[in-house]
Amino acid sequence: MEFLKQLLGLSGVSGDESLVSDWLIKQILQRMGSWKVCPKIYSGEDFHDAILLKFGEPRTAVFAHIDTIGFMVRYNNQLIPIGGPEFIEGTKLVGKDSLGEIRCKLAGTEDAMFYDFPRAIERGTRLTFEQNIRISSGFIQAAYLDNRLGIYNAFRLCENLENGWVVFSTYEEHGGGSMPFLLKFIQETAPIKQALISDITWITEGIEHHQGVVISLRDKFIPRKKFLDRVLALADQSKIPYQLEVEAYGGSDGREVQFSPYAIDWCFIGAAEDHVHSPDEKVSLADLDAMISMYEYLMKEL
Amino acid sequence: MEFLKQLLGLSGVSGDESLVSDWLIKQILQRMGSWKVCPKIYSGEDFHDAILLKFGEPRTAVFAHIDTIGFMVRYNNQLIPIGGPEFIEGTKLVGKDSLGEIRCKLAGTEDAMFYDFPRAIERGTRLTFEQNIRISSGFIQAAYLDNRLGIYNAFRLCENLENGWVVFSTYEEHGGGSMPFLLKFIQETAPIKQALISDITWITEGIEHHQGVVISLRDKFIPRKKFLDRVLALADQSKIPYQLEVEAYGGSDGREVQFSPYAIDWCFIGAAEDHVHSPDEKVSLADLDAMISMYEYLMKEL
Amino acid sequence: MEFLKQLLGLSGVSGDESLVSDWLIKQILQRMGSWKVCPKIYSGEDFHDAILLKFGEPRTAVFAHIDTIGFMVRYNNQLIPIGGPEFIEGTKLVGKDSLGEIRCKLAGTEDAMFYDFPRAIERGTRLTFEQNIRISSGFIQAAYLDNRLGIYNAFRLCENLENGWVVFSTYEEHGGGSMPFLLKFIQETAPIKQALISDITWITEGIEHHQGVVISLRDKFIPRKKFLDRVLALADQSKIPYQLEVEAYGGSDGREVQFSPYAIDWCFIGAAEDHVHSPDEKVSLADLDAMISMYEYLMKEL
Numbered sequence: 001m002e003f004l005k006q007l008l009g010l011s012g013v014s015g016d017e018s019l020v021s022d023w024l025i026k027q028i029l030q031r032m033g034s035w036k037v038c039p040k041i042y043s044g045e046d047f048h049d050a051i052l053l054k055f056g057e058p059r060t061a062v063f064a065h066i067d068t069i070g071f072m073v074r075y076n077n078q079l080i081p082i083g084g085p086e087f088i089e090g091t092k093l094v095g096k097d098s099l100g101e102i103r104c105k106l107a108g109t110e111d112a113m114f115y116d117f118p119r120a121i122e123r124g125t126r127l128t129f130e131q132n133i134r135i136s137s138g139f140i141q142a143a144y145l146d147n148r149l150g151i152y153n154a155f156r157l158c159e160n161l162e163n164g165w166v167v168f169s170t171y172e173e174h175g176g177g178s179m180p181f182l183l184k185f186i187q188e189t190a191p192i193k194q195a196l197i198s199d200i201t202w203i204t205e206g207i208e209h210h211q212g213v214v215i216s217l218r219d220k221f222i223p224r225k226k227f228l229d230r231v232l233a234l235a236d237q238s239k240i241p242y243q244l245e246v247e248a249y250g251g252s253d254g255r256e257v258q259f260s261p262y263a264i265d266w267c268f269i270g271a272a273e274d275h276v277h278s279p280d281e282k283v284s285l286a287d288l289d290a291m292i293s294m295y296e297y298l299m300k301e302l
Numbered sequence: 303m304e305f306l307k308q309l310l311g312l313s314g315v316s317g318d319e320s321l322v323s324d325w326l327i328k329q330i331l332q333r334m335g336s337w338k339v340c341p342k343i344y345s346g347e348d349f350h351d352a353i354l355l356k357f358g359e360p361r362t363a364v365f366a367h368i369d370t371i372g373f374m375v376r377y378n379n380q381l382i383p384i385g386g387p388e389f390i391e392g393t394k395l396v397g398k399d400s401l402g403e404i405r406c407k408l409a410g411t412e413d414a415m416f417y418d419f420p421r422a423i424e425r426g427t428r429l430t431f432e433q434n435i436r437i438s439s440g441f442i443q444a445a446y447l448d449n450r451l452g453i454y455n456a457f458r459l460c461e462n463l464e465n466g467w468v469v470f471s472t473y474e475e476h477g478g479g480s481m482p483f484l485l486k487f488i489q490e491t492a493p494i495k496q497a498l499i500s501d502i503t504w505i506t507e508g509i510e511h512h513q514g515v516v517i518s519l520r521d522k523f524i525p526r527k528k529f530l531d532r533v534l535a536l537a538d539q540s541k542i543p544y545q546l547e548v549e550a551y552g553g554s555d556g557r558e559v560q561f562s563p564y565a566i567d568w569c570f571i572g573a574a575e576d577h578v579h580s581p582d583e584k585v586s587l588a589d590l591d592a593m594i595s596m597y598e599y600l601m602k603e604l
Numbered sequence: 605m606e607f608l609k610q611l612l613g614l615s616g617v618s619g620d621e622s623l624v625s626d627w628l629i630k631q632i633l634q635r636m637g638s639w640k641v642c643p644k645i646y647s648g649e650d651f652h653d654a655i656l657l658k659f660g661e662p663r664t665a666v667f668a669h670i671d672t673i674g675f676m677v678r679y680n681n682q683l684i685p686i687g688g689p690e691f692i693e694g695t696k697l698v699g700k701d702s703l704g705e706i707r708c709k710l711a712g713t714e715d716a717m718f719y720d721f722p723r724a725i726e727r728g729t730r731l732t733f734e735q736n737i738r739i740s741s742g743f744i745q746a747a748y749l750d751n752r753l754g755i756y757n758a759f760r761l762c763e764n765l766e767n768g769w770v771v772f773s774t775y776e777e778h779g780g781g782s783m784p785f786l787l788k789f790i791q792e793t794a795p796i797k798q799a800l801i802s803d804i805t806w807i808t809e810g811i812e813h814h815q816g817v818v819i820s821l822r823d824k825f826i827p828r829k830k831f832l833d834r835v836l837a838l839a840d841q842s843k844i845p846y847q848l849e850v851e852a853y854g855g856s857d858g859r860e861v862q863f864s865p866y867a868i869d870w871c872f873i874g875a876a877e878d879h880v881h882s883p884d885e886k887v888s889l890a891d892l893d894a895m896i897s898m899y900e901y902l903m904k905e906l
Contacts, residue, residue, distance in 0.1 A: 011569075014826060015822075015826040015827065015828050016828075016829040016830055018829070018830055045797075046867060047867060048828060048830075048867050048869075049830075051827070058559055072821070072822060072826075072850060073850065074810065074850040074851075074852075075808075075809055075810030075850070076597070076809065076810070080850065080851075080852040081852070082826065086575070104864055121819065123810070123848045123850050124821035124822070124832075124848060124850055126829075152758050171826075171862075172421060174825070175824075175825060175862075175863075176863065177825075177862040177863050178867075180863060180864060180865035181864070181866055181867045182865075183865070184865040185865075193347075204377075206376065206377030208424070217374070217425065217426035218317075218374060220477075221476070221477060221479075222316060222317040222374075222384065222473075222476055223317065224317050224318075224350060224351070224353075225317055225318040225320070225428075226350075228322055228426075244425045244426060246374060246375065246376040246377070246382065246425050246426055247376075247382075248382040248383070249501065258473075258477075258479040259477075259478065259479050259482060260482060260483070260865075261482035261483050261485070261486040261562075261563075261865075262482075262483055262486075263348060263350050263480075263483045265350075336703075495649075506679075506680055507680065508678065508679030508680070508727070519676070519728035520619075520676060520728070521777070522779075523779060524618060524619040524676075524686065524775075524778055525619065525728075525783075526619055526620075526653070527619055527620040527622070528622055528651060528652075528653075530728075542734075546727045546728060547726055548676060548677065548678040548684065548727050549666065549678075549682040550680070550685070551685075560775075560779075560781040560782050561779075561780065561784060562784060562785070563784035563785050563787070563788040563864075564784075564785055564863075565650060565651060565782075566654050567787045568650075
């Protein structure tokens, strides 16, 4: 949990993931000695701020995006969104420009957002939700559980993983853009036919807290039924609690797997949260445990 | 026509094309003995549910998508669309889940669709329009003429084709996703510079029944004028009746040719239907004949 | 300036860029003898209507799109847009079909545009704004400064360029489609890690005439901060006047660099115009000079 708390404290909106990337590399180097299999690490400027870990002989890749939503300063105290942050007046935002640290408030309306701060903030400055981590009564609540929990899950998976890619992608919240080069690298290095998207989804009228990890049958995009059928058969076998999601909207790194020039099946599997894209994202710890168990199981069996 | 009737009876919404794919493979194996040239067949899990046929030395590829629009069951009797099906209250839908066969009715509104059925249907179940084929007075009317007729055209083309790719793609109705890997495979196997999209378009104020196959000068996307000029010159030479379409909306597999990392020209050529994406799609048999003749001519001359 | 005036007189809407392409090739062949480095030229049908120039050992590529917005004739005197032209009733449009030259007026409304001409114009005919070039008081005003000035900048850059790609792309105004194959060719021929987009942006509440070339920190898409930081440090060093743009909307060839399967950083740098996508686009000549100077500086230093 110390890992998760530190990770939740790091800011890294889409396009500015280097801080998270550097921290993750440090964690990997510190911990990989105790992992069952020592992965080959691919990172650095050739991969921008993304990181790939290759364990053994991969059949499947797990993708966890390391960027978050946020805000960018425009002109005249205006803010424009990075990804799709929830507008809640008065939300505390933090950041930094060349004049120093910033702690300000979100003002205006959803269509015309402003910051409330005593001085002008430099153009292009990135602001994020002020972090406030709350763990109690079987829940974790904080900003950016999406997708810090997805990263945490991928990292926990590394402990016992024998064969597979674990990939930390960037830019997911703002339309994507790292997946195409990551997939090309994977397919030219140790190709796979299956991908799991380690990300956080939504509490809805069909998805509830404490009912297990969510396996998504579709969001805006639709995985191939043949692959879903295999995943579901294994999920049943596993006895790990899970729920089935069917959505018309939303997307993930799975979208870019789907539209890549490779015949790779994909499926989104992750815990659900409410208060999505706000400072108060809330996830059941039991669902998070089910997510971790399901990934360990599927990466062995798929 | 027996081929077409059987094909119209098969369900295969985007993401669940395996039934159609398996049936097509069987038809190809049965009939290819009588074709002028014996194609090389590429299919199976490496191609998901798509199929490629290579005849001789290809200069041009023909793409016909094998998926259809439909519906997916969500929660609480809700349905969400796959592709863009027309909402008509009371339309009969069919499908199957683990509890058995389903025949139900479409209810609700365009923005909040439901099924009307005595029991709950399992999450993720795919439903399609109940089929009702009507042939009379020079027309064929049925669900899913888009794109069963495009498949039929591509299949008829195979009989006398000497050089070219005939490709059965998937996922077209729901944003695409097989074209990128199909195009990559084609360009790495026997590359082409030209693509024809064998698909069905719309009756509009400028496109009428019985006026010939439609050659589309644009939909949402715009083919290159130099290629269109060559296609039109050949179409004139052919004496086969055709009409010119100019639309601001709509897309096809041509979109993915356009955005692929290959310099391949493309053009959409197909008969027009009215009652688009409903159970009552209607196409002139003379226009279908013109489509078949035009493909045979162009694949020789282009 | 004679170069620019001739270029502004050439019509070339997205999909029909061959006239501009042929003229550019002629200019390149005439002038390259006086350039510091003689580039390798890639053009012709394998590249559709795009052109690539390779100078020395490239680290960075400059992209300038050669297409413009315009209109296409549909049915019953209707026009549909190519790209996003501004609707201004009475605007003079010119073009040509098999019956001869056309000079007509734009009529109707933004959602239902028509042409006003004594005879029917053939389906698919492309129309463009009638050109009217005005140079005075430190400004240039004309149709299609976007992106004839971007081409002009790229062409001026060629005079002293030692290392780099200069690329003339197509289809940018209408969703793109040449960048994927251009980037693939570049990466397989002389790969780069950096791209500059030589294009024209907008005067807004934060961007003014005569304040220097615009360096865009984001439009709808967001370049990587690490790369922006390097560009800005060099821009400061250069002492060339520049302004910082932060926009929520708009796109450029940079979008396709971002979503390509290559880890290439990109940044949009160009002068700003008002009366965007109208016949009266207006750019400060001082800003254009700053653009030319900035490209020369950055292509040396990046």
